[in-house]
Amino acid sequence: MLLLTGATGLVGSALLRRLTAAGQPVRCLVRDPRRLGAERVRVQIALGDLADPPSFRNAMRGVRTVVHLAAAIRDQRLGSIEELNGIATWRMVQAAERAGVERFVFFSALEASPYNRTRFLRSKALAEAAVRDSGLPSTIFAPSLIYAPGDPWLGLLERLSLLPVMPMSGRGRALFQPIWAEDVADCVAGALSDGAGVGSADGARRFELAGPDTLSHRQLLELALRSFGRQRPILPVPTPIVSRALRAVEAVADGRAFATWDEAELMEVSMTAGSGPRDAQALGVSPQAMAAVLGAQGS
Numbered sequence: 001m002l003l004l005t006g007a008t009g010l011v012g013s014a015l016l017r018r019l020t021a022a023g024q025p026v027r028c029l030v031r032d033p034r035r036l037g038a039e040r041v042r043v044q045i046a047l048g049d050l051a052d053p054p055s056f057r058n059a060m061r062g063v064r065t066v067v068h069l070a071a072a073i074r075d076q077r078l079g080s081i082e083e084l085n086g087i088a089t090w091r092m093v094q095a096a097e098r099a100g101v102e103r104f105v106f107f108s109a110l111e112a113s114p115y116n117r118t119r120f121l122r123s124k125a126l127a128e129a130a131v132r133d134s135g136l137p138s139t140i141f142a143p144s145l146i147y148a149p150g151d152p153w154l155g156l157l158e159r160l161s162l163l164p165v166m167p168m169s170g171r172g173r174a175l176f177q178p179i180w181a182e183d184v185a186d187c188v189a190g191a192l193s194d195g196a197g198v199g200s201a202d203g204a205r206r207f208e209l210a211g212p213d214t215l216s217h218r219q220l221l222e223l224a225l226r227s228f229g230r231q232r233p234i235l236p237v238p239t240p241i242v243s244r245a246l247r248a249v250e251a252v253a254d255g256r257a258f259a260t261w262d263e264a265e266l267m268e269v270s271m272t273a274g275s276g277p278r279d280a281q282a283l284g285v286s287p288q289a290m291a292a293v294l295g296a297q298g299s
């Protein structure tokens with residue numbers, strides 16, 4: 001049995017389709033099973049929440065492999081970014097050790113570091129350390145920006161593109177190597193089937209997942225606008241103004257803000273892998289260019 005968290009997310013939904021198609025028994029730890037769509041009848045469901053450790057301890061029964069994708073880039077009612085990413089992963093690792101899990105697959109992020117300016121990347125560093133320092137054979141993925149057509153981030157950009165100008169937080173200079181969620185799911189499936197991490201000297205492997213192109217935040221917006229078929233001038237908005245405005249929106253929106261400063265700040269930090277798509281290629285995957293996936297070729 002494989003326990004999958006985050007099965008309703010971008011990577012999780014793409015991975016789940018591959019796992020069930022391959023006949024792998026899967027248990028999904030979810031907050032709302034309806035969000036699994038048609039796949040919910042093909043899997044075991046464990047109701048749970050990252051903010052509720054007993055729920056995932058129970059989900060661990062009879063599990064040999066954990067693929068832990070669930071994470072948060074904004075605070076939730078039941079837990080902060082640090083609790084949901086850092087502490088929950090630490091507790092999940094403990095539960096996995098106690099349950100005799102044989103392999104723990106975890107999604108960190110490029111540039112995860114205890115000193116990063118963003119709360120998300122600091123919390124991922126804590127989580128990654130908990131996985132790495134555990135006694136469990138582990139496979140850690142550190143991706144750059146992950147996207148899929150119509151995902152919440154591109155959906156937000158599409159709505160913003162209805163304005164006469166496209167606002168951009170900051171100067172748009174941070175660099176990314178965007179990778180399609182389907183390519184990421186292929187990498188995970190590849191690692192699961194070849195036992196990456198299991199049997200290596202220290203029982204741990206780390207893969208940096210990056211797409212073939214390095215694009216600045218500004219270039220990402222230009223590409224997104226091309227994919228929407230809209231021409232808009234890009235308007236850089238100084239980050240102190242963005243941060244104050246989004247914090248004000250968060251204060252009144254009660255968890256339903258269209259964007260938060262913690263999310264916007266992630267676009268201020270470059271996420272690139274020195275080896276580009278090489279780790280993905282080692283797993284048998286040639287990541288596609290974002291322009292090709294979104295149908296935004298040309299300028």
Ligand SMILES: NC(=O)c1ccc[n+]([C@@H]2O[C@H](COP(=O)([O-])OP(=O)(O)OC[C@H]3O[C@@H](n4cnc5c(N)ncnc54)[C@H](OP(=O)(O)O)[C@@H]3O)[C@@H](O)[C@H]2O)c1
Nearest residue numbers: 006007008009010011031049050069070071107109145146
């Ligand atoms: N997307 C990126 O650009 C990016 C970059 C670097 C690293 N990563 C990491 O890669 C992994 C996969 O990313 P993704 O883009 O597929 O994520 P995603 O689309 O944002 O999905 C997040 C998943 O986590 C679940 N989740 C959130 N809060 C939860 C909670 N309190 N309890 C239980 N489940 C909860 C969500 O379930 P609900 O359906 O219930 O909301 C959803 O299934 C994540 O660990 C992410 O941090 C992503």
